[in-house]
Amino acid sequence: MDDREIATGGGALSADAFAGSVLPDGDTCWEALGAHDARFDGLFFVGVKSTGVYCRAVCPAKRPKRENCTFYRTAAEAEAAGYRPCLKCRPELAPGAPIAPDTDRAVQRAAELIREHAGSCRIADVATRLGLSERQLRRLFERTYGVTPTAYRGTCRLLLAKSLLTDTDLPVTRVAFACGFSSVRRFNDAFSRQYRMPPSLFRAKAGAARADAGPVVLHMGYRPPYRFDLLLDFLRLRAIEGVEAVEDGAYLRTVRLDRDEPGAQPLVGWIRVADEPARNRLALTVSPELFDELPLVVARVRRLFDTDCLPAVVEAGLADFHARVPAANRVPGIRLPCCFDGFEMAVRAILGQQITVKAAGTLAGRVAREFGTPAAAPHAALATAFPPPAVFCADDAADRLGALGVIGQRARAICALARAVCAGEVTLRPGADLEAEARALAAIPGIGDWTVQYLLMRAYGHPDGFPATDLGVKSAFPGLKLRELAALSKAWSPWRSYAVMSLWSVPHEPASSAKAPPSDRPAANPSPER
Secondary structure (H helix, E strand, O other): EEEEEOOOOOOOOOOOOEOOOOOOHHHHHOOOOOOOHHHHHEEEEEEOOOOOOOOOOOOOOOOOOHHHHHOOOOOHHHOOOOOEEOOOOOOOHHHHHEEOOOHHHHHHHHHHHHHHOOOOOOHHHHHHHHOHHHHHHHHHHHHHHHOOOOHHHHHHHHEEEEHHHHHHOOOOHHHHHHOOOOHHHHHHHHHHHHHHHHHHHHHHHHHOOOOOOOEEEEEEEEOOOOHHHHHHHHHHOOOOOOOEEEOOOOEEEEEEEEOOOOOOOOEEEEEEEEEHHHOOOEEEOOOOHHHHHHHHHHHHHHHOOHHHHHHHHHHHHHHHHHHHOOOHHHOOOOOOOOOOOHHHHHHHHHHOOOOOOHHHHHHHHHHHHHHHOOOOOOOOOOOOOOOOHHHHHOHHHHHHHHHHOOHHHHHHHHHHHHHHHHOOOOOOOOOHHHHHHHHHHHHHOOOOOHHHHHHEEEOOOOOOOOOOOOOHHHOOOOOHHHHHHHHHHHOOOOOOOHHHHHHHHOOOOOOOOOOOOEEEEOOOOOOOOO
């Protein structure tokens, strides 16, 4: 079976695949479980009454009797019903279900905050941050996820703990605090109550891999097909010198995480991401300096590598696009690389305006060295952690950027963007009000429509971004005016970002359209801004 057959499977997945939608019907879940259908991995979980465990759709164990199966939308729902996670298929590794486009933004952002800060967030603080009462948040959250925010946070904590106990040799005490428990006793109580054995016994049963003290390796699943090679190519071209690199088939980068506590020093470390295609999962190596923020690191890597994508749904949604472009631009498993740090990526995009991609990476590296933080890593290509927005709010920041070779308009745009982020006018992260953020970005001198659309795609993870002015996009549809191209692309919504990535990731010839027949004219070089 080739990638195209894997992407489409025996039939297209419907909108029911999204989080917040109804659970696929029991017959569909039952057949997917019997076929170990990877398209449904993470879209439902099955609780088995005879064993008391819950499993993924791809569990290698023998399919249980139908009368013993109860299907749930989320792992949190299965755990709330009293089931414990299977040791064979490891539900903590399952890809997530992307939020349905019409899901309330507050719920989407609440889930993001809980996943990113499972170890430290208080549900009351999450509600306040979103302008809701706890009761309102609970009602909206239960409607989408089937459990309360508190139960969802508890599952996030325990599944991370299970992953650390299985894959690492971290002491139980360290695991407890890394997962957000205030004491080892509370961790032992919660783990034993939910999984019916203490953490120390679970580690023995799971057969934890012994490793030297130092970095830990965690895993996160994805749904095949998955073009990790194209993701690496994309990130390699846009890597910031000294901050990011692609080596030996893996992505490397430094990480700086600023903490909310007054006077707290930032955490500075590094990560490495590699593919394990035989198991449909990524291997994430995290340096010890980042252990206190493991949920945040994992959540950001998931976004960067788009592990929650539904390739079968994207493939079906781009049928009209595929009919208009050469076969080479139909890429089953194409992903939308979000970013690890929205501000960093935005600065890189501004610096890249009207210069080559390679020159932009070099210039961004100079900026990182001048304004950033030295980072120690066992990789020669990594030396600096990118600076936070606050350092570009200084009165002399624009002049210092100019001394590095950044032209005045772009230096002022970077500083204006930094001030907007620090003032809360722009977030550069998923879950925001896209229309409001797009207006705020466009109001900054030096940020045009192309950059706004690019940021919507990569900083906000918006699946429907469409930079119609991009040279690579325009050259794929010669003869069309911008408004005609924008109108044509509506048929590809809400997956236009993936159509753009297909054009950017694979060399292409001009596509056919009603206004522009196929042409032998070579495509123009992609916009140097990106």
